[in-house]
Amino acid sequence: MKGIIFPGDGTVALSEFPEPEPGPGEALVKIRASGMCGSDLHFVHGTFPVGADVIQGHEPCGDVLAVGPGVPEGQVKPGDRVMVHHYYGCGYCRRCREGWPQMCETAPAATMAVHVHGGHAPLAVIPASSLLPMPDGLSYRAGAAIGCGTGTAWGALKRAGGVEDTVTVVFGQGPVGLSATMFAAALGATVIAVDVDDARLAGAAGFGAALTVNSRSESLVDAVSGFTGGRLADVVIDTSGRAGEDALSVLGTFGRAVFVGLPGEVSFTTQAIYKKQWTLMTSWTMSTVEQARCADFVVAHDLPVDALYSHEWSVDQAVEAYAWFEKQDAGKGVFVFD
Ligand SMILES: [Zn+2]
Ligand SMILES: [Zn+2]
Missing domain, CATH: 3.40.50.720 (NAD(P)-binding Rossmann-like Domain)
Structure with missing residues (x-):
């Protein structure tokens, strides 16, 4: 499958990756929408010299296709519509238990699109514990935005x-x-x-x-x-x-x-x-708990999160999409998948 990468020299490229399979505790997610976030540009330009070889996109949203061994039955299952909290911590320390894996005390948190593959590709393998069920009535595009920018x-x-x-x-x-x-x-x-x-x-x-x-x-x-x-x-x-x-x-x-x-x-x-x-x-992004509350609030108040988006792209249009994003005009872009 094709995924978007940022080599770190100001360019954006498509690279071929094998279709991933879920390991223990992981879910295979079919990505439906993957938002473009302002912080992407820091990685495009190599401000932070990491993440050059991973698939980009830390605002993904989609459907669970399969789960690996050890995912508790009924917790996450094929067909679930899911958002992603895009930092993976140990799951056991105080901060992780509070819903702040990005501040994990015992293991450096892995960040999607920095240390592990992100959502700018048709498929992603994600720890099941980092998936949040999406409320009915929330679009994939809104769920993507809530995963970083809107949730922030x-x-x-x-x-x-x-x-x-x-x-x-x-x-x-x-x-x-x-x-x-x-x-x-x-x-x-x-x-x-x-x-x-x-x-x-x-x-x-x-x-x-x-x-x-x-x-x-x-x-x-x-x-x-x-x-x-x-x-x-x-x-x-x-x-x-x-x-x-x-x-x-x-x-x-x-x-x-x-x-x-x-x-x-x-x-x-x-x-x-x-x-x-x-x-x-x-303030730094949001906790898992507040991400879920944010989604509920959007649905309860029928808020126009979808209206944040001005541009929709396919992954094949990555270069064009980020050239537009560099201009930092009004609006927000999202990669969508069938
Ligand atoms: Zn932890
Ligand atoms: Zn972001």
């Missing part, structure tokens, strides 16, 4: 704590930021969406933003201050990795800020801000 937005809001009845400012309106805007609005926040691109901001209004601010052409502080009667924001989520001081400039007293985007640089002196009583956090 959900995870950041969960890190922030309750956002209902808050004014929440979301920086960056790419796929993660739009998802944060969508979830925060659905959770009861009044959302101010910030970006430097008017097309992205137009999208944010459709995902529930009450106010959009182009921070390149208007004063961010004036806009947020005017909207909040001078109180500024209760919650700030930075998905852009570039908000830095801007994020803090609109954070009101007792404000909570969550920094999700990379590379990100934030500096402050305690003396300047201690009277503001702030809580500043980072």
Whole structure:
């Protein structure tokens, strides 16, 4: 079968791989959708010198075709529609038991498309314990997005704590930021969406933003201050990795800020801000439990996760697809399979 690889020199290529078979504790998954995630570009360009020989794609979603020995009967079975939590830990340490295998304490977690094959191919072998059943009514494309980008937005809001009845400012309106805007609005926040691109901001209004601010052409502080009667924001989520001081400039007293985007640089002196009583956090994707909750929430609230996607590709179109992605226009791409 053909799978997409990133040699690490800025190119994208198709490579031939044998059809995989599930070993002990593993499931063979027929991939239906495999999302393109912003972090892919770091690997295309070799920013992290790993993963050059594995199939890419860490947002896959599909159907179980077969399971290997030792998969408990009834847990995962052929025909199940599944999402993937794309980090594989030991399964036994505290962090793994809490649903955070990416922070496994006893074994370095294997990350899909970095250390082990990912989903940009028709088939993948995945530990059965890393599969999450998909709720009825969730599309494969939505399940793929929830596997990283959209789930990351959900995870950041969960890190922030309750956002209902808050004014929440979301920086960056790419796929993660739009998802944060969508979830925060659905959770009861009044959302101010910030970006430097008017097309992205137009999208944010459709995902529930009450106010959009182009921070390149208007004063961010004036806009947020005017909207909040001078109180500024209760919650700030930075998905852009570039908000830095801007994020803090609109954070009101007792404000909570969550920094999700990379590379990100934030500096402050305690003396300047201690009277503001702030809580500043980072957030890294989401736990297995929150990924499942995120999917349930999307279905329960009939949220338009599918509308994040602007482009659909076949694996054969990998080069064209990533050439489009490099432009970082609005929208999100996904590889789909029959
Ligand atoms: Zn562990
Ligand atoms: Zn990702």
